[in-house]
Structures are given as C-alpha cells and as structure tokens.
Amino acid sequence: MELPADYHVHTYLCKHADGDPEDYLAAATARGLPEICFTDHAPAPCGYDPKHRMMIDQVPTYHNILAGLPRDGACKVRVGIEADYYPDCEQFLRPWLESQPFDLVMGSVHYIQGWGFDNPDNLPVWETVDVEQTWRRYFELVGRLAQSRLFDMVAHLDLPKKFGHRPRHAALVDAAKRALDQVAAAGMGIELNTSGLRRKVAEIYPAQAILELARARDIPICFGSDAHQPEEVGHAFDKAVRLARAAGYTACARFVKRRLSLVPLDG
Numbered sequence: 001m002e003l004p005a006d007y008h009v010h011t012y013l014c015k016h017a018d019g020d021p022e023d024y025l026a027a028a029t030a031r032g033l034p035e036i037c038f039t040d041h042a043p044a045p046c047g048y049d050p051k052h053r054m055m056i057d058q059v060p061t062y063h064n065i066l067a068g069l070p071r072d073g074a075c076k077v078r079v080g081i082e083a084d085y086y087p088d089c090e091q092f093l094r095p096w097l098e099s100q101p102f103d104l105v106m107g108s109v110h111y112i113q114g115w116g117f118d119n120p121d122n123l124p125v126w127e128t129v130d131v132e133q134t135w136r137r138y139f140e141l142v143g144r145l146a147q148s149r150l151f152d153m154v155a156h157l158d159l160p161k162k163f164g165h166r167p168r169h170a171a172l173v174d175a176a177k178r179a180l181d182q183v184a185a186a187g188m189g190i191e192l193n194t195s196g197l198r199r200k201v202a203e204i205y206p207a208q209a210i211l212e213l214a215r216a217r218d219i220p221i222c223f224g225s226d227a228h229q230p231e232e233v234g235h236a237f238d239k240a241v242r243l244a245r246a247a248g249y250t251a252c253a254r255f256v257k258r259r260l261s262l263v264p265l266d267g
C-alpha cells in the first residue's frame with residue numbers, strides 16, 4: 001500500500017516536541033511517505049498560550065531550519081503551520097498568514113473560553129462542565145474558524161473526545177453537521193489525525209460517522225500524524241486510509257503554496 005503524505009508534524013520550536021526536523025524527514029522517507037508538511041504551532045504575539053508555540057521572533061528560524069532540509073530525497077518537504085482559531089485571532093493572523101510563504105495552513109481549536117480542553121493539566125475541568133454544551137461550543141468555534149477563511153484544513157475535527165467525554169450521538173451529529181456545512185462553504189478540507197490512537201480515546205480524529213458527513217458534503221481530506229517525536233511520523237496511516245475508504249473517500253488533498261489538488265488514494 002502506498003501511504004499518503006503526512007501533513008501534520010511539529011518541530012522543537014513549539015517547546016513540546018523532540019528531535020530534529022531532519023529526523024522527521026528521515027522517518028517519513030523510511031516509511032515511504034511521498035511528502036511531509038511541517039505544521040508547527042503558530043506564534044500568537046497577543047500572549048495566547050505562549051507555552052505551546054514558537055515565538056514570533058522564531059519564525060525566521062522556522063523557515064531557515066526547514067529550508068535547510070535535503071530536498072533531493074524521495075519524500076518532498078512542504079512548509080506549513082498549525083494556527084489556533086480563537087476569538088480575536090484574526091487581527092494578528094490575517095496579515096501574518098498573508099505575509100508567510102506557507103504551503104498549508106491547518107486550523108485548530110484547542111481552547112473553549114480560555115480552557116485548553118485537550119490539555120491533560122486541565123482534565124479536572126471536564127468534571128465541572130456540561131459535556132454536550134462543551135461539544136456544541138467546540139463545533140461553533142470550528143464553524144467560526146471556517147467562516148474566517150483564514151485556514152485550508154481543520155485539524156483533528158472531533159478533538160474533545162480525547163479523554164473519552166462524549167455527547168449523545170444525535171447531539172454530536174447535529175453540532176458536527178452545522179460546522180461541516182461551514183467548512184464546505186469555505187472550500188476547506190479536514191484532516192484525519194492519527195494522534196487520537198495514541199491517546200486514551202484510542203481512535204482517529206474524526207470518527208467514521210463524522211467523516212461520512214464530510215464525505216456527503218464533498219469535503220476533501222488529508223492525513224496527519226501530529227508527530228511530536230520523529231518516530232510518530234506516518235503513524236497508523238494504513239489504518240487511516242482504511243477509515244477514509246470506509247467513509248467513501250477515494251482521494252486526498254495535496255497542497256502547494258496553499259493551492260489544493262486531489263491525489264487518488266492508493267491501497
């Protein structure tokens with residue numbers, strides 16, 4: 001089986017990933033991946049979550065490190081970014097993203113009203129909130145992320161399931177549908193992110209039911225390991241391709257300079 005590109009890997013600049021970008025590329029090449037796109041956590045000069053991202057003055061270093069990677073191997077190198085959507089992010093992000101030569105911009109929601117709901121340190125907060133309302137708020141933010149037109153793909157679409165907190169299926173579908181309508185209207189895609197397999201939930205983001213809703217709306221997909229260690233690159237991509245196929249997908253998205261084209265899924 002020929003595996004798809006890994007469009008979601010990090011670098012040490014975000015302060016919580018290890019290894020050299022060269023090791024990530026070597027791992028991708030060893031796994032036979034056709035392409036790897038670095039999408040490290042974007043800076044947020046307003047002071048939003050500074051512990052988990054590069055600083056604005058490290059952006060030139062980010063570009064320099066990635067520009068220094070060997071380009072003559074079998075695995076192509078792309079340069080992207082994972083940028084958080086949060087209320088008021090646009091003031092910085094819109095001009096900044098326009099100024100950057102990225103191949104891909106992943107949009108993520110990691111916070112609901114100042115609560116980093118996927119951070120294990122904040123796990124106790126889940127005991128104090130209404131799970132269904134949390135999911136509704138999360139998908140509202142994903143909808144706004146899409147409406148902003150700042151991003152190319154939505155990362156890890158059902159991230160609130162990370163620690164196993166789930167709403168009723170009907171409520172999940174209802175909230176997800178609204179968000180996916182906005183994602184489709186924005187011409188964006190969604191990521192199949194295998195990092196969930198390495199968490200308590202032990203599932204790919206998003207679940208097959210949500211992926212089928214995306215397929216019904218013709219929303220393109222890409223694949224991401226969300227590697228924070230070199231050995232996680234391309235993790236369980238065979239499983240992810242099977243999930244995509246089960247949901248009816250026959251192609252995945254490829255990005256160069258933020259322009260999408262479709263590549264047939266192999267295997």
Ligand code: ZN
Nearest residue numbers: 010014016041
């Ligand atoms: Zn991270």
Ligand code: FE
Nearest residue numbers: 108110155156
């Ligand atoms: Fe993320």
Ligand code: FE
Nearest residue numbers: 008010082226
């Ligand atoms: Fe990530």
Ligand code: ZN
Nearest residue numbers: 082108155226
């Ligand atoms: Zn991520």
